[in-house]
Amino acid sequence: MKNSNNKSKAAAIAAVTALTIVMSACSGSQSNNSEASASPQQAGTAQEPAGGKIVSESLTLTDFVQMSGNPAPGVKSFNDMAAYKETEKLTGIHIEFQHPTVGQEKNQFNLLMSSGKYPDIIEWGWNEYPGGGVGAMNAGVIIPLNDYIDKYAPNLSKLLADNPDIRKDVSTDDGRIYAFPFLRSDPYLRTYQGLGIRQDWLDAVGLPMPATIDDWHAVLQAFKEKDPNQNGKQDEIPLLIAKDTLLNFSNVFLNAWGTTGRFNLQDGKVVYGPIQPAFKEFLQTMRSWYEEGLIDRDYAGTDAKQKDAKWTGDVLGASELAVGGGIGKYTTAMAAKNPKFNLAGAPYPTLNKGDKPVLGQREPIFNGVGAAITKDNKHVVETVKWLDFKYGEQGHMLFNFGIEGESYEMKDGFPAYTDIVMKNPDGLAFAAVIGQYAVPFGGPFVQDKRYQEQNASLPQQKDALNTWMAVNNEGLLPPLTFTNEESSRLAAIMADVNTYRDEMFDKFVMGAEPLDHFDKFVKTIEGMGIQEALDIEQAAYERYLKR
Structure with a gap:
């Protein structure tokens, strides 16, 4: 990347970080922060090689991560993306990406979990795992990251220290952090x-x-x-x-x-x-x-x-x-x-x-999507440093905007996408072109509002976002953390409830079921255990408030 306009970029990143306020997942006291699966002494070495790289010798890590269902032309793996190519040059770490087949992501994730052998990094929506991130840690699949973040991730560590509400929300009820989070820092990014x-x-x-x-x-x-x-x-x-x-x-x-x-x-x-x-x-x-x-x-x-x-x-x-x-x-x-x-x-x-x-x-600032480090990782310190790179200035610009001078240019401190992205000569859509350079749509980093301002550049889009954001959302629940037992029970109850709800919705709307039967509909759902599900949700919500 070019080194021009560093002061402007630094100011911009500081502004973005300052905007990164609340989120929703889980936290509390930090009494259970033991790194049982791996300790800083056991998991790699904290090297300080020359040239600013993370490692002195080449290192390859494995990373299970989904690709878009419509990948950019020429991008068969994230290694074909300019942001990851540049990251490898800057850090000295090569990533062997394991991309699940489009449409088979959940099945292949489940197969990976049942195999008992894991890549070094898994980027996933951990709310889908039984018990969420807590369940994955308790099952020994992924490791708690608190100590590693404090010692080896200065960028994320500073962000969390400066924004205690965010630290609360990326933590579990017992205070552990299970992933490097994808953060939507601005309300403009949370409604789409x-x-x-x-x-x-x-x-x-x-x-x-x-x-x-x-x-x-x-x-x-x-x-x-x-x-x-x-x-x-x-x-x-x-x-x-x-x-x-x-x-x-x-x-x-x-x-x-x-x-x-x-x-x-x-x-x-x-x-x-x-x-x-x-x-x-x-x-x-x-x-x-x-x-x-x-x-x-x-x-x-x-x-x-x-x-x-x-x-x-x-x-x-x-x-x-x-x-x-x-x-x-x-x-x-x-x-x-x-x-x-x-x-x-x-x-x-x-x-x-x-x-x-x-x-x-409205999406929460953190919705459980993040990069977790598995128990099989033999280079945890180096992995933590590699992931933390995305929360620093260079990583932030790379993964939100791509390569300066190619996919964007700094104009009065604003990273403006070039005509290659905005007016592609081959007629490619914005998403297809930017996907050759960066992944601003999601990943373990802070998403930048200035990406969305250009992605939604039509007047109709800008007006729509402002209209859709003019809502009182105090009644929305934050993402909650459940114990393994709660998660299992909740999933069992709601699978039946939601199936029945969806079936009856169509019947009521289309007239196949008279609305006089609504009380019967309610009693059926009550008989499926909805009160137990409500008790579980309420308990998790009260734990969230006490973090």
């Missing part, structure tokens, strides 16, 4: 999807942006009846809903009733949204809209490709959308076909005009 609507259709039917559920009803009726695509046919699909989004993620529409399709907080207590009276009111609205033909009749069977076809076929008026893979993708795809095509981010709806929306989509 919400409701999208055809602004040009709103203009065509003469209605303003909907704010309440009643507003949405009027808009969807107009989309159905007033031929907003102006082709002389009544072929418009007013709204496409995505069940997994409605019930698990961004809570579009359901949030208007002040609840979610999963666990959330009400007055400091954990509740399960689908058994609340408000959920019945939500179902009544969805049922009514479906009967009126306002919701896509085929919503339950619509996959990503079919959703793409409906948007680019100029027949869909509104749906849940991501800022990049939705608003950005469809706006670009329709630019030549229909210059009037104009997508906008809609505010999360409320029941009453003037109320502030609640319970939108």
Whole structure:
């Protein structure tokens, strides 16, 4: 990397670090920080080689990590990426990447776990492991990192010292740290999807942006009846809903009733949204809209490709959308076909005009994704130093922006992506090009807001993010830590509950099950053990508050 503008870059990194405030995972007293699986004396040597490298002689480490489902052209392994090539030059450490087959990631991770033989590093969403990071440490798969971070990771150590709330959230209830975390430092990075609507259709039917559920009803009726695509046919699909989004993620529409399709907080207590009276009111609205033909009749069977076809076929008026893979993708795809095509981010709806929306989509600063060091690693100190490199100035710029002078240039202290990325001469999309240089989408480092400001560069995208962030999310639970027993029991209960919830959602909405049976629905879920699940969630939440 070039050495110019070092002062500007240092100031920028300091600003980013300062912005890295709260998160959500687990912490507490640090009474159980013993490094039972490996100690600094046992696991490699703390060398101080010349030239700033981590090792004096070449060293190869193994790393199990997922690649994108759509990797950048020419990138068959992370070793083909410019950021990792440069990191190897600077640190002297080569990584032998083990990338699971796309679509088989969970299966191959499970096979790896059952093998009992592990690579040096595993980058994973550890909330998916039984018992989370705690379970993986207790099972002897990965090692606690507290002592190593304190001694050999000055960049991450300083970040955690400067931000005690972050240290709390990357720690377990007993105070251990199990991974080098992926951190979303700014609220601008934590929200990336919400409701999208055809602004040009709103203009065509003469209605303003909907704010309440009643507003949405009027808009969807107009989309159905007033031929907003102006082709002389009544072929418009007013709204496409995505069940997994409605019930698990961004809570579009359901949030208007002040609840979610999963666990959330009400007055400091954990509740399960689908058994609340408000959920019945939500179902009544969805049922009514479906009967009126306002919701896509085929919503339950619509996959990503079919959703793409409906948007680019100029027949869909509104749906849940991501800022990049939705608003950005469809706006670009329709630019030549229909210059009037104009997508906008809609505010999360409320029941009453003037109320502030609640319970939108928001990721925690730390969501359990991180790089853990396994018990089989014979070079823990060197590995810790290699991972810590990504939290320093050089690593931060490399993994968020790539190579200065190639993929970005410093302009008045701002790392601006070059035309190779933003206006690729081969017509490649932003994600495809930046993937040749960096991985700003995720990894063990601090994500930079300035990446998203350029990734979401269209005015429609910027406006959408600002709209979707204008939500009161105090009722969202932070990611919690569970004991092995709690995790196992919770998984068993919720597997049955969620399957039944999803099945009944479709039946209620499509009219196969009368809403008079909602009380029976609630009693069935209660009979599946939801109170025990609530007790587990509440206990974990109270432990989180006491950390």
